[in-house]
Amino acid sequence: MWKKIIAGLLVVCFVVAIWQRELISYGWMQAKGQLRILWNTQPVEEVLADPAYPDSLKRKIELIQEIKRFAVDSIGLNPSGSYTTYYEQHGQPILWVITASEPYRLAAYQWSFPILGLFSYKGFFEKPRADREEAALKNAGLDTRIGEVSAWSTLGFFKDPILSSMLDRPVGRLAELIIHELTHGTLFIKNSLEYNENLADFVGEYGALRFMAQKYGTDSEIYRSYLAEREYDERYDEHILRGTRKLDSLYRTFGKQTPVSEKQRLKTVMITQIVETVDTLTDGQPKLIQPLTKKRKTGKLKLPNNAYFVGYLTYRKQQNQFRTEFEERFNGDFKRYFSYLKETYPSL
Numbered sequence: 001m002w003k004k005i006i007a008g009l010l011v012v013c014f015v016v017a018i019w020q021r022e023l024i025s026y027g028w029m030q031a032k033g034q035l036r037i038l039w040n041t042q043p044v045e046e047v048l049a050d051p052a053y054p055d056s057l058k059r060k061i062e063l064i065q066e067i068k069r070f071a072v073d074s075i076g077l078n079p080s081g082s083y084t085t086y087y088e089q090h091g092q093p094i095l096w097v098i099t100a101s102e103p104y105r106l107a108a109y110q111w112s113f114p115i116l117g118l119f120s121y122k123g124f125f126e127k128p129r130a131d132r133e134e135a136a137l138k139n140a141g142l143d144t145r146i147g148e149v150s151a152w153s154t155l156g157f158f159k160d161p162i163l164s165s166m167l168d169r170p171v172g173r174l175a176e177l178i179i180h181e182l183t184h185g186t187l188f189i190k191n192s193l194e195y196n197e198n199l200a201d202f203v204g205e206y207g208a209l210r211f212m213a214q215k216y217g218t219d220s221e222i223y224r225s226y227l228a229e230r231e232y233d234e235r236y237d238e239h240i241l242r243g244t245r246k247l248d249s250l251y252r253t254f255g256k257q258t259p260v261s262e263k264q265r266l267k268t269v270m271i272t273q274i275v276e277t278v279d280t281l282t283d284g285q286p287k288l289i290q291p292l293t294k295k296r297k298t299g300k301l302k303l304p305n306n307a308y309f310v311g312y313l314t315y316r317k318q319q320n321q322f323r324t325e326f327e328e329r330f331n332g333d334f335k336r337y338f339s340y341l342k343e344t345y346p347s348l
Contacts, residue, residue: 029124029125029126029129030123030124030125032125033094033095033125033126034125034154034158036125037087037094037161038085038158038159038161040087040088041085041086041087041161042085042086042087042088043084043085043086044061044065044083044084044085044086044162047061047086048061048062057164057167060166060167060174061086061162061167063171063174064083064162064166064174064178065083066215067174067175067178067179067211068082068083068178068182070207070210070211070214071178071179071182071207074210074211074214075179075203075207075210075334075335075338076334076335076338076339077179077182077183077185077186077203077338078156078182078185078186080156080159080182080185081159082153082159082160082161082181082182082185083160083161083162083178084159085159085161085162086161086162086164087161087162087163087164088164089163089164089165090164093127093148093149093165094125094163095123095124095125095148095149095152096123096124096127096130096146096147096148096149097121097122097123097124097146097147097148097149098121098122098123098124098130098133098134098137098144098145098146099120099121099144099145099307099308099310099311099314100134100137100142100143100144100145100307101142101143101305101306101307101309101310102142102143102306103141103142103143103263103264103267103305103306104251104254104263104267104306105251105306106244106247106248106251106306106309106310106313107310108120108310108311108313108314109137109142117190117191117192117193118191118193119193120193120194120310120311120314121193121311121314123149123152130146131146134146142307143305143306143307144305144307145304145305145307145308145311150163150165150166150177151163151166151177151180151181152181153181153182153184153185153188155184155185155188156185160181160185166178170226171212171222171226172208172212172222172225172226172229172230173208175204175207175208175211175212176204176205176207176208177204178204179203179204179207179208179211180200180201180203180204181200183199183200183203183204184196184200186338186342186347187199187338187341187342187345187347188347189345189346189347192345193314194313194314194317194318195318195345197314197315198314198315198316198317198318198319198321198322199318199322199341201315201316201319202318202319202322202323202326203338205230206326206334208226209226209227209230210334212226236278237316237319239274239277239278240274240309240312240316241312241313241316241317243270243271243274243309244309244312244313246270246274247267247270247271247274247306247309250266250267250270251267268303271303271304271305272303275303275304325337
């Protein structure tokens, strides 16, 4: 009897392995990549005690520890073992992320993962495999975008390390990043990627401002410079979100009889307008499109496509919703607001 049961289980495992071979292969690749990083990390105590590392690097590592303590004590994020180790990238990228969208509709392509649910992006520790996936999506007629990633969260499954590339960021952006990723480890809702990313962005930016104010003071140059960057980013957000609404309205006018060539022409005109009118914003450091504008005029880079805009919606669409709820319903009491979110929304 036991032999029959074991044989039956082996058959089931074999069938599942064939049926889900791509998912299993992808999972193995990701596991290898994550384990390779974890295997080659160093405890931050060793790095701080090693005279071979420059003082500037050590100061940034100590700053991350300070940001993490602030996030737990003052913001109310969960304690974790993340950022207690250091991984040296030697100037090399280690993770690439693909996003994709329908070409004439702002509809993100979604991947499904066990336990975690649906995602509108997919990460790869191996660039050739990311390139193959992107090529397949393009062949299927989708708009695609592939980019390097400077940080990610394993949602508490592992101790996320400090990556050497993080230390190149200015203080405000570093605080944003650390608090953003720690937010994922505190609250992450299955099948709600847009909510998760918008929330983590909101908490990261709010937390960074509070951290900067506490550490340097609101009259300091470093705080005022960061605040000016944030104000520009908000204007940029509004500009791109207006652009996505215009694109959505345009796509809704397309009918079954509209020729593809006409769809593409109108789409190109609209995206060109969105890109070139970034110059109407005041001085600042935009996230992407102004550099695209300059490179496009030299013929070195194409206009962004729908994959950029749906990716932008994933991270920025709900910012005002969080801010309004926080200020009006909770009178700016962030710990109470975040406690409410954790109680209201079940997390992984």
